[in-house]
Each structure stands twice: as structure tokens, then as C-alpha cells.
Amino acid sequence: xxxxxxxxxxxxxxxxxxxxxxxxxxxxxxxxxxxxxxxxxxxxxxxxxxxxxxxxxxxxxxxxxxxxxxxxxxxxxxxxxxxxxxxxxxxxxxxxxxxxxxxxxxxxxxxxxxxxxxxxxxxxxxxxxxxxxxxxxxxxxxxxxxxxxxxxxxxxxxxxxxx
Numbered sequence: 496x497x498x499x500x501x502x503x504x505x506x507x508x509x510x511x512x513x514x515x516x517x518x519x520x521x522x523x524x525x526x527x528x529x530x531x532x533x534x535x536x537x538x539x540x541x542x543x544x545x546x547x548x549x550x551x552x553x554x555x556x557x558x559x560x561x562x563x564x565x566x567x568x569x570x571x572x573x574x575x576x577x578x579x580x581x582x583x584x585x586x587x588x589x590x591x592x593x594x595x596x597x598x599x600x601x602x603x604x605x606x607x608x609x610x611x612x613x614x615x616x617x618x619x620x621x622x623x624x625x626x627x628x629x630x631x632x633x634x635x636x637x638x639x640x641x642x643x644x645x646x647x648x649x650x651x652x653x654x655x656x657x658x
Contacts, residue, residue, distance in 0.1 A: 501633040501652050505608050511565065511650055512557075512592030519559030524588045527624045528554035534570050534647075535616050541638055542572055542645050551576065551584050553591070556624060564656040566621045567591070568649040575644035583646070591648065595639050604638045611651070621651055629654055 507514060516522045531549045533539075539546045550572045557565040569591055576584050583594060595601050611618045611632040622628050636649035 500657050504652050504656065505606070505633060505635050508603070508606065510592045510596040512590040513596065515557055515559055515564065519564075521558075521560045523558045523561075524590050525556045525558055525563075526553070526586075526588055527556055528552060528620075529584070535568075538570050538647055541647055542570065544572060548572070553584070553586070554620065554624065555588075555591075557590070559656070562655040562658075563625050563653050565653060566617075566624065566651040568617060568620065568651070570647040572645065575646055578644065579641055580644050580646075595648070598641065600641055602640045604640075606635045606637050608633070608635045617649060617651060621653075625653065 530552055532552050533546065534544065534550050539548065544550070550570050553569040553571060555567050556563045557567060571583055579598070583591065611634055613628070617634060618632055621632060632651050634649055634651040636647060639646050639648060
């Protein structure tokens with residue numbers, strides 16, 4: 496069952512970036528991690544990769560009115576960082592959503608939703624980056640594809656989003 500408070504955010508198939516920009520007068524992307532590493536738990540399988548393969552991991556905090564409202568974790572296989580998506584590894588403080596929703600050729604799998612346990616890998620990463628331990632975290636994720644390139648985007652909705 497989806498949390499009532501986060502339900503509309505979790506179910507919205509549109510661009511989260513666009514929705515946040517419409518809601519907050521001051522919207523910003525704060526990069527917190529960009530490194531080559533192994534993907535988390537089930538992510539390699541979602542991308543057709545071996546668990547031992549390294550990918551580019553990008554993590555950012557999306558801020559509304561200078562408050563963290565969403566933590567985003569993206570998995571970008573190196574083979575996907577070519578062609579139309581060659582610049583995705585160098586976005587800096589630019590939102591990934593603008594690039595993904597900017598092309599009608601980009602396809603998205605149905606959203607998966609989950610209430611995260613406090614000891615999940617993503618929850619631990621959120622706590623480390625926002626310097627607090629949220630009570631309950633709701634997240635969604637999906638795979639975006641363009642031709643043969645695929646990336647995973649996980650979005651974790653933070654308590655400040657509801658205020």
C-alpha cells in the first residue's frame with residue numbers, strides 16, 4: 496500500500512524535475528556523488544549487466560527553496576554514455592530529468608514503488624548525504640532507455656517535500 500502523503504508523488508509519470516520547478520520558486524540540483532562503482536543489489540540485472548561491472552553512479556539532492564526534498568540515485572552504464580546520452584555523466588548541477596524528458600524517443604518502464612527500510616543501502620546513502628535519519632522513506636524507480644542505452648533512476652521522497 497502506498498503512503499497516502501506521498502501517493503501523488505510516487506504515481507506521477509511525468510518529469511519530477513518539471514513538477515518540482517513548478518512548485519518551488521527556488522529549485523536547485525546539488526550533486527553529492529559521481530563515481531565509478533558497482534551498482535547496488537538488483538540494479539545490474541535490471542540493466543542486463545554482470546554484478547561485477549562498474550557503472551557511473553550519480554547521486555544528487557533536489558532542493559526546493561533551499562531545502563532537500565528528493566534524493567536521486569542514478570545508475571549509468573558506461574555503454575549508455577554514448578551517442579545522444581554522452582553528456583549525462585557531466586551534468587553537474589543540471590537536472591537529469593530535463594535530458595530524459597526532453598526527447599520523445601526516450602522510453603520509461605513502469606514505476607516501481609517501495610517503502611525503504613532504515614537499513615537499506617539507499618536509506619543509508621540518504622542519511623549520509625542529508626545528515627539526518629528520516630523516519631520513513633518512500634522511493635520509486637524506473638529504467639529509461641534510448642535505442643539500446645539504459646539507465647536506472649531512483650527517486651527518494653524526503654519529509655520536507657510534504658511541508
